[in-house]
Each structure stands twice: as C-alpha cells, then as structure tokens.
Amino acid sequence: MKYRVIGSSPETRREVSVLSLGTMTFGTIVDEATSFAILDRFAEAGGTFIDTSNNYAFWVNGTQGGESEELVGRWLKSRGVGDEFTIATKLGARPNQPTTGFSLDVEGLSAKVIRESSERSRERLGIEKIHLLYAHIMDENTPLEETVQGFADVVADGVAGLLGASNHWSWRIERARTLAAAAGVPGYEVLQHHHSYLRQRTDIPSLRSPDGNQGLVSGDLLSYLRANPELTQVSYSPLISGAYVRDDKPLGPGFEHAGTEPRLKAVREVAAETGATVNQVVLSWLMGGDIPVLPLVGASSVAQLEENLGAVELELTPEQRAKLDSVN
Template identity: 50%
Template sequence: MRRFTLADGTAAGSLCLGAMWFGTRTDEKTAFALLDRFVEAGGTLIDTADNYAFWAEGGAGGESETVLGRWLADRGVRDEVVISTKVGAQPTVPGTSWRESGEGLSPSAIRSAIEGSLRRLGTDHVDVYWAHVEDRTVPLEETVDAFASLVEDGTVGVVGASNHALWKVERARATARGQGRPGYTCLQLRHSYLRPRLDVADADRHVFGDVDEETLDYVRSEPDMSLWAYSPLMSGSYTRPDRPLHPVYDHPGTPARLAALQEVADKTGATVNQVVLAWLMGGDPPIIPVIGVSSVEQLDDALAAADLELDEDLRRRLDDAGGFGL
C-alpha cells in the first residue's frame, strides 16, 4: 500500500478507512471484521468523528468512536494504527441538527470533545484531530489556540480542517505561524472523479465541501498540507443502478468522464471504483481517499486500488475528459 507522512512525521497508509457507520448501520461484528481486514492488508489510517452517527436510526453520536475503541482494546493494536477524529458538529440538543445546536469550536467545546473522544476510543491521544465544520461565532484566534494547545501537550499529533472555506484555513494557518505554534496541516473535503456543478445550490451538501482547482493548487503550494477526500465513491453511484447520481452532476461533462473512466477500467482490468481511487491517490497532489464500506468484499475491492498504477497516458485520458466542472 502507498504511504504518506503527516506533518509530525507519522507514517500512514494512503487509503483511509471511514468508520462513520460503525455502531449504527454497521453492527459491531461487521465493523470488527472490516477493521481486521484493513489492518491485515497494511492499512493504518482510520477516520471517525465524535458526532457519528447521530442522524442514524438509534444514533446519538459517539457510536463510531465507541466501537472503534472496543476494537482497539480487544486487538491491542493502538500503536499500529493512525486514528483520526473530529470536533464541532455534535448536536448539543437531542433531536436537532449540527446546524442548529452543534457544539462548535470554542476552546471549552474543543477541550470537552477531545476528553469524550479519548474516553470512547480508550486512548490517551489521537493522531489527527479535525475542526469538523466552521464556527464563525468564535474568534479564530481562540480556536487556533485551543487546537495548538492540544498538539503542544501531546494529546493530538496534528490538526486539520474539514468543510472549511479555503481562505478560512489559510487565515488560521497564518495565525498559527505568526505565533510559532502548530496549525492545520490536513484538509478534508468532498472529492471524487466526477465534477459537481458549482452554480447549483444544494442544502444537503456541506458548505465549502467540494474540492476545486484552487484547492488543488493551494495544497500543491503547501508542502506540509495533506488533502483527504470523503465520499470518493459517491455512495456507490459509479457502479450501482439503485444509487443514481446527484443532480449536481447533471451536466455535459459527466458522460465524457464516465466514458473515460470505463475505458481506463477496461484497459487495466480494474473496477471503476478502483480506477477512481487510484486516480486520487496517484495525482498531483496525491489525495487520501476516505472510503466507507459495509462488507469485507467491498473493502477488498477498494484495497486493490492501492496497488493500481495509472501510467501517464491513462491519467491524461482521465484528466482531459469533460473539463473541471462548470
């Protein structure tokens, strides 16, 4: 499996297992099987959040971290994996959304959340800690200070921003640099091979959630920054007829990119999903896909992408198809 290195020197596999549904849609037995197989195959990077999955039936938030913590304790592999979790979007009022009552990014919220995450995970530190969504009600300097303090006291390895506007990320990084303190070195956004329309409002998609050319250019220019992509396989839409593409992909560029994707899959003997993941991991900049799977078979298909190399001609065919959105 390809490897990358976090800003603090921690080495990790370049394919990340997303644990969002562990403890809700994915029962504990299945979650353990997925985690076991992932580690057996050389995977190390596991992503969760304190609010996963409060919106699922029977969920309140914290279920994913709890199941992951039980697996870590049972298998005794904490030092073999890289744990990534998040703060900011756990509702504080039952029955409401993160937009209505999310815990936010105040220093007190961050400190309380990390204590809860450590307890559920059964560990004394997390390797990557994310600001899950923006909180513009809190002065940025206070959020930067709170995250930097966690890195400085060893509670957190590195910190990152998910679902943030790029200017907000850079302002936070500049604030941390000016103080000589740790700042965001990871960026997690929605990204896949197909390009969404940028002129269509969609209340269901997270604000600032999609990668664009400006994002890629920014990450290329920042040597300490890694880019992570959630929903890289778009909930099965590439391969499952019962999972139609979201309306934001309804534009002339989509058929061209789907055709290129199938052409490359046919030439390599790989699956379409494997080509998408290999395209992400082998690009410039390289991107860490956060994959969500519900069976070992699905996981094995994704893991095979870690060894798929796309030559220059195949990558050019993919890159040139359909343009970069509208």
C-alpha cells in the first residue's frame, strides 16, 4: 500500500492509504459476513481510509440510514482496532423520514443538525473522534456562516477532526473556507466529488440543482484544486459502478457526447499495453495525475477489492499517461 497525508494542521492531519474503501452498501445490500471479509482484506493490504455516511443506505430498506456506520462500528470493535484507521463520514443528506427514494426533505446543515448528527454518527461508529467529517450536500436554506461555525464547534468539542465538503460547487467551498479563515476556525480541507477518466456532462440538471450536477469534478473544480494544493480531492464512483467493463451497466445520458468513445479506446489500449485491467488503469490514472486524487472504491466481494488493490502498484509510463491525457 502507498500513503498520503491529508490535512494541513498538525493537530488534525492524517496519513491515509491512497485507496479509500467505500462502505455505502455494507450492512444492507452486502451482508455482514461479506462486509467483514472485505474490510479484513483491505486492512491486511494496508488500507487505512474507510468512508461511510449517516444516510447509507436508507433507500434499500426504507430507513433513514445508519446501517453502514453501525456495521463499520461493529467491525472496528470486533477487530480491536481504532485510531490507526481514518474513518470518514458525512451528514446533511439524511432524510427526515424513512423513504426508499430520493427526497428533498433532508436534515440539512444547521448548527443543531451538525452537533446532533455528528454525535449520533460517533456513537454508531463507536469511536472517540470522527477523523474526517463531510458536509454531504449543500444546504442553501441555512446561512453559510452558521454551517461554518457549526462544523468548527464540533471540532472544538473533539467530536471531529478534519472537515470536508462533498457535492458542493467550488464557489461555495471557497466562500465557506473564506468565512472560516476570517473567523479563525477550521474550514474544509478535503473535497469529495464524482471523478473518473471518462468525462461526464456538467450541463445536465441534477436532482438537487437546475444549474447542473454540483457533484462532478469539472474544469472549474480542477482549477480550484490546482490553485490550492493544500486541499485533498477524494473521488467517489471512479469506476462508474462497473460501466467500464460490464455491458449490463450502461453509462447513461451524462456520457452521451463525442469524447466518450475516444477515451474508452485510449484506456483500453493502455490496459492492453500494461496487462492490467481497464479499472486498474483508471484508478492508477487518478492517483498519479498532476492533481493527485484519492479514489474511493466500493466492493461487493473480496475479488472486486483485490482488483482495485492491484491498481496501487500500477505505474503508468509518461507516454501512457500522455496518451490518456491527450484525448479530448
């Protein structure tokens, strides 16, 4: 395994594995025995960065979420491990009522929610401190000043360490960080958005925004990251739910543009040259770019995890990387 330091403060920064394990479906779609086996193999391979959320996975059984956090907590307790792992969770998108579908009626990012939801997450996880706490989605109904102070308060209380923002426009991230700096309190240091080698259209309205999908890494966000190298980008769904290699997993309308086929061709050619899988090439491309990204990978079996782990040692040559990067 390889490692990277995230965070800039000596008090909160963490050394994490360059591959993060997503546990969204653990405890629901993926049963406990399989989930534990995947977590055990990840730990055995040197993985230390585990990601969950307080709303995972409400849509499976019609709940408000919490199943994933609870399972991760049981695993941590049963294995007798703790602070050597960096546990990241999120709040803000937990539905206020049990549901099996998308809902705009979610908890949001008020100071009260941040305080109460972070405490409940900590209890479910069974840990003294949430090492990395994200604002899962934007809350445009709560003043940003309140959200910034709410997160700063849970850091001051020892509930959370590093702070992050997921699925946010870059201008809102910058505004929140500016407010935090002006107030002399901790701000967002880790970002989490969807990012892969294939480029997804950003002009298609999302369920939460008529202006496009704020959850995607775009040119604007890449420029922001390049100008602020102290920030860390974690990228979820880097393998697009298996769509690179599975015919039963269509890419969807977001990838219906002229750039998709040439990029698929390029990544397949590089995979053939290296003897690696397409998925491994995608993960290696993300980890080794000029803006290094920490891929957040899910797995429903140990075999899937093994493939992902193989990407850590895959070193693309400058020529191979140039080939991938040169495709528009």
